[in-house]
Amino acid sequence: MGSFIRAPKEFWSGVLFLFIGGTFLALSTDLRFFRGRGIGEGMFPVIVAVLLVIIGAVIVARGVLLKSDEEEGHPIAWKALAAIVVGVLLFGILIRTAGLLIAVPALMLLVSPASSKFKIIPAVILAVVMTGFCWLVFIKGLGLPIPVAPWLG
Amino acid sequence: MDVLDNLALGFSVVSTFDNLGYCLIGVLLGTLIGVLPGLGPVATIAMLLPITFTLEPVSSLIMLAGIYYGAQYGGSTTAILINVPGESTSVVTALDGYQMARKGKAGTALATAAIGSFFAGSVATVIIAFFAPPLSELGLKFGAAEYFSLMLLGLVACVTLASGSLIRAFGMMLVGLLLGLIGTDVTSGVERYTFGIDVVREKLDFVIVAMGLFGLGEIIRNLEDEATRESSVKAVHGLIPSKEDFKAMAMPILRGTGLGSLLGILPGNGALLASFAAYSMEKKLSKHPEEFGKGAIAGVAGPESANNAGAQTSFIPMLTLGIPSNPVMALMIGAMIIQGIVPGPAVVTEQPQLFWGIIASMWVGNLMLIILNLPLIGLWVRLLTVPYHMLFPAILVFCAIGVYSLNNQPDEVMLTAGFGALGYMFARLKCEPAPLLIGLILGPMMEENLRRAMTLSHNDPTVFLTRPISLTLIICTIGMLIVVLLPAVRKKREEAFQED
Numbered sequence: 001m002g003s004f005i006r007a008p009k010e011f012w013s014g015v016l017f018l019f020i021g022g023t024f025l026a027l028s029t030d031l032r033f034f035r036g037r038g039i040g041e042g043m044f045p046v047i048v049a050v051l052l053v054i055i056g057a058v059i060v061a062r063g064v065l066l067k068s069d070e071e072e073g074h075p076i077a078w079k080a081l082a083a084i085v086v087g088v089l090l091f092g093i094l095i096r097t098a099g100l101l102i103a104v105p106a107l108m109l110l111v112s113p114a115s116s117k118f119k120i121i122p123a124v125i126l127a128v129v130m131t132g133f134c135w136l137v138f139i140k141g142l143g144l145p146i147p148v149a150p151w152l153g
Numbered sequence: 154m155d156v157l158d159n160l161a162l163g164f165s166v167v168s169t170f171d172n173l174g175y176c177l178i179g180v181l182l183g184t185l186i187g188v189l190p191g192l193g194p195v196a197t198i199a200m201l202l203p204i205t206f207t208l209e210p211v212s213s214l215i216m217l218a219g220i221y222y223g224a225q226y227g228g229s230t231t232a233i234l235i236n237v238p239g240e241s242t243s244v245v246t247a248l249d250g251y252q253m254a255r256k257g258k259a260g261t262a263l264a265t266a267a268i269g270s271f272f273a274g275s276v277a278t279v280i281i282a283f284f285a286p287p288l289s290e291l292g293l294k295f296g297a298a299e300y301f302s303l304m305l306l307g308l309v310a311c312v313t314l315a316s317g318s319l320i321r322a323f324g325m326m327l328v329g330l331l332l333g334l335i336g337t338d339v340t341s342g343v344e345r346y347t348f349g350i351d352v353v354r355e356k357l358d359f360v361i362v363a364m365g366l367f368g369l370g371e372i373i374r375n376l377e378d379e380a381t382r383e384s385s386v387k388a389v390h391g392l393i394p395s396k397e398d399f400k401a402m403a404m405p406i407l408r409g410t411g412l413g414s415l416l417g418i419l420p421g422n423g424a425l426l427a428s429f430a431a432y433s434m435e436k437k438l439s440k441h442p443e444e445f446g447k448g449a450i451a452g453v454a455g456p457e458s459a460n461n462a463g464a465q466t467s468f469i470p471m472l473t474l475g476i477p478s479n480p481v482m483a484l485m486i487g488a489m490i491i492q493g494i495v496p497g498p499a500v501v502t503e504q505p506q507l508f509w510g511i512i513a514s515m516w517v518g519n520l521m522l523i524i525l526n527l528p529l530i531g532l533w534v535r536l537l538t539v540p541y542h543m544l545f546p547a548i549l550v551f552c553a554i555g556v557y558s559l560n561n562q563p564d565e566v567m568l569t570a571g572f573g574a575l576g577y578m579f580a581r582l583k584c585e586p587a588p589l590l591i592g593l594i595l596g597p598m599m600e601e602n603l604r605r606a607m608t609l610s611h612n613d614p615t616v617f618l619t620r621p622i623s624l625t626l627i628i629c630t631i632g633m634l635i636v637v638l639l640p641a642v643r644k645k646r647e648e649a650f651q652e653d
Contacts (some may be wrong), residue, residue: 039603045346077377088552107546
């Protein structure tokens with residue numbers, strides 16, 4: 001840290017934009033820019049992606065050249081980030097195979113420890129209550145076609 | 154009177170038992186979720202979208218609009234009571250509203266916000282009724298070239314009116330455009346950027362992106378600083394403002410309403426700008442500017458009226474031209490498309506019941522808010538005291554179920570997790586997600602209009618400059634770009650979004 005990057009937020013946003021723009025450009029090589037004399041499926045995205053790459057480069061340059069005027073924020077919430085991403089991913093995996101009755105408590109128990117105020121017993125009670133509530137509202141009430149417990153056969 | 158006839162039609166649509174019920178449910182659910190800290194209107198609407206799918210188009214839009222007002226109202230409530238603005242437009246409300254609450258005048262602050270919002274909402278409803286029909290007539294004259302130019306203007310406006318860094322907002326808008334192009338290209342049938350993933354084969358669903366960026370990303374962000382969150386709420390009493398209070402709020406409400414109605418129509422997030430502008434205007438006009446930031450009633454009345462008026466008039470470009478001016482309108486357009494309605498100038502003439510029903514429901518929704526929410530404030534206060542560590546797992550469950558029930562696709566839930574991580578990254582880097590969402594909606598529309606305009610003109614790119622309306626819009630766009638890049642204006646813009 002502190003090296004040549006003087007405005008880290010600016011610098012890293014630029015890098016992110018460069019990466020996204022570059023990825024889209026790289027994936028556009030097979031798309032046609034023109035179709036006959038008309039516009040091909042590649043023209044609009046390539047123009048936008050090139051603009052994004054230019055903007056990204058400018059922002060990176062600003063991140064190196066500008067003085068940083070950004071206050072220090074909170075540290076990155078790695079635990080919350082990991083718990084929530086994994087929790088929601090797991091919900092996606094479980095919802096069809098294991099059903100609502102498993103997926104809901106699994107998500108809740110996985111993400112709850114992301115809070116510094118986590119206590120195991122209230123979290124378990126909450127998970128059970130929420131599972132019942134979701135079943136009542138989404139299945140019984142709204143009649144959404146969500147698998148409830150496919151393992152029951 | 155045409156306008157009266159139209160409004161009468163609208164009210165006859167809203168006043169059916171079913172639609173009144175959906176409006177009520179929408180307003181209540183919106184407030185309920187809006188009051189929960191850390192969820193703004195975008196996440197609220199995205200989360201509740203699936204439950205409107207099975208309704209009639211007009212009922213579903215009435216309910217969604219109700220959710221929007223409710224969520225906004227809930228956002229102001231949290232801003233006043235616990236200094237946590239539920240969304241960006243109530244950031245200014247928190248400045249003086251929270252100070253009033255600390256002085257034991259929470260009831261007055263809430264009542265001021267409610268009265269101001271209701272007045273602004275009523276005026277804005279009338280404005281929409283007058284201005285929407287001529288604007289859609291103009292819209293009917295629009296060809297592909299005009300639409301393309303209009304969208305260009307809309308994109309530039311949403312970038313210049315976004316808070317925070319201008320250049321990063323520009324980048325976010327471009328990212329949104331690119332994400333919007335993922336999927337099968339309508340004209341050529343070629344798959345673009347899909348990686349062969351099934352769920353994005355047709356198109357990347359905007360709800361996934363909105364839920365990831367505005368819902369999940371925001372929750373992770375909130376977990377960063379749990380300790381600093383104030384969870385104690387004092388009891389609220391004294392809801393009826395005194396005579397002096399009424400006197401102090403009258404003019405700010407009028408001025409805020411005017412400013413908000415005007416700025417809300419602009420393509421771009423006018424409501425946000427309106428609340429900031431109203432605050433600084435009241436501070437300048439006040440005989441006691443030193444009271445601002447310490448609990449000035451005008452500092453609540455002005456911005457609250459402005460943001461509600463702006464929120465409502467922002468429906469004008471959406472209803473008449475099919476152009477979203479803020480992320481919520483982008484979601485509304487998505488909801489209309491799901492219901493099989495093509496948003497645009499034809500809606501007024503082809504579906505007058507829908508069009509006027511929505512407009513009338515705005516007033517009804519605002520009325521319901523003021524009648525219901527003041528008595529229910531005790532309930533909302535109790536909700537506020539639910540600690541966040543119990544709340545966020547439940548919110549995540551609703552988000553996950555909401556996304557899954559869009560298309561019953563587990564893959565879409567997993568994709569949402571990815572956008573949640575991206576959303577947190579954007580939040581860390583202080584990149585505004587609003588321009589991204591607008592770009593996402595406008596991307597495919599722009600490309601389609603660009604191609605259609607070029608085909609119709611036999612690939613002559615000057616078509617955008619030779620048609621007068623299109624040329625005017627292009628000049629406005631360039632003018633706006635030049636103005637915002639002028640150093641003096643840039644400084645002013647930064648000042649406008651300063652919190653004090």
